[in-house]
Amino acid sequence: MAPPPKSVPHVPFVPNQPPVEAARAFYETMRQRRSVRFFSSQDVSEEIIRWCVSAAGTAPSGANKQPWRFVAVRNKELKHQIRAAAEAEEREFYARRATPQWLADLAPLGTDPDKEFLDIAPWLIVVFKLMREDPRADASEPAGQVYYVNESVGIACGLLIAAIHQAGLVTLTHTPSPMGFLSKLLGRPDHERPFLLLPVGHPADGCVVPDIARKPLDEILVIRR
Ligand code: IYR
Numbered sequence: 001m002a003p004p005p006k007s008v009p010h011v012p013f014v015p016n017q018p019p020v021e022a023a024r025a026f027y028e029t030m031r032q033r034r035s036v037r038f039f040s041s042q043d044v045s046e047e048i049i050r051w052c053v054s055a056a057g058t059a060p061s062g063a064n065k066q067p068w069r070f071v072a073v074r075n076k077e078l079k080h081q082i083r084a085a086a087e088a089e090e091r092e093f094y095a096r097r098a099t100p101q102w103l104a105d106l107a108p109l110g111t112d113p114d115k116e117f118l119d120i121a122p123w124l125i126v127v128f129k130l131m132r133e134d135p136r137a138d139a140s141e142p143a144g145q146v147y148y149v150n151e152s153v154g155i156a157c158g159l160l161i162a163a164i165h166q167a168g169l170v171t172l173t174h175t176p177s178p179m180g181f182l183s184k185l186l187g188r189p190d191h192e193r194p195f196l197l198l199p200v201g202h203p204a205d206g207c208v209v210p211d212i213a214r215k216p217l218d219e220i221l222v223i224r225r
């Protein structure tokens with residue numbers, strides 16, 4: 001149990017010690033999560049957003065580089081600019097870029113280039129991945145490397161989505177493509193690349209979601225005893 005030489009100082013690990021039912025309870029909570037496309041304009045406090053992003057920031061990451069930045073947008077004008085730019089890309093996607101097979105796979109979900117939720121949801125969280133470490137303030141050394149960035153940021157997004165659900169809010173993993181316009185509109189530096197756009201808010205009154213199912217456990221789990 002002794003840490004290897006040259007490592008950072010080690011501290012005792014404090015385990016999470018839930019009752020045995022907790023794993024099932026977490027599943028029961030998570031199975032209620034749905035990707036929601038119909039938002040209410042009801043406001044959400046900045047405090048909740050801060051807690052959700054704090055949870056996302058606990059994700060594991062390659063060499064603990066934490067190669068992520070979360071830009072939370074509440075400003076209506078900025079949200080509208082994001083909507084206009086996202087819809088321009090989406091119109092291209094639906095009219096030209098998507099393959100016929102892709103459009104056929106999306107048809108049951110009823111998605112289209114109209115992204116009204118980008119105006120209506122009180123918050124947009126734009127997740128960026130860091131391609132290098134943040135530069136040092138004094139630029140004394142070149143910015144450090146980062147590792148397994150897609151895996152790390154993907155895991156952080158998973159935690160963020162779980163945290164948003166746990167807070168009683170809804171979101172949607174929106175991926176307009178390409179997403180370069182987000183760097184420009186949000187004034188992000190070159191070493192940050194847009195990764196995912198999450199509108200966050202309350203569901204609209206009478207909100208509906210597609211009647212689709214999750215694969216049963218025996219289709220996704222293989223156990224070798
Ligand atoms: N980005 C487009 C298309 C889209 C693609 C997939 I894969 C989805 O699961 C849903 C939508 C859009 O947001 O409409």
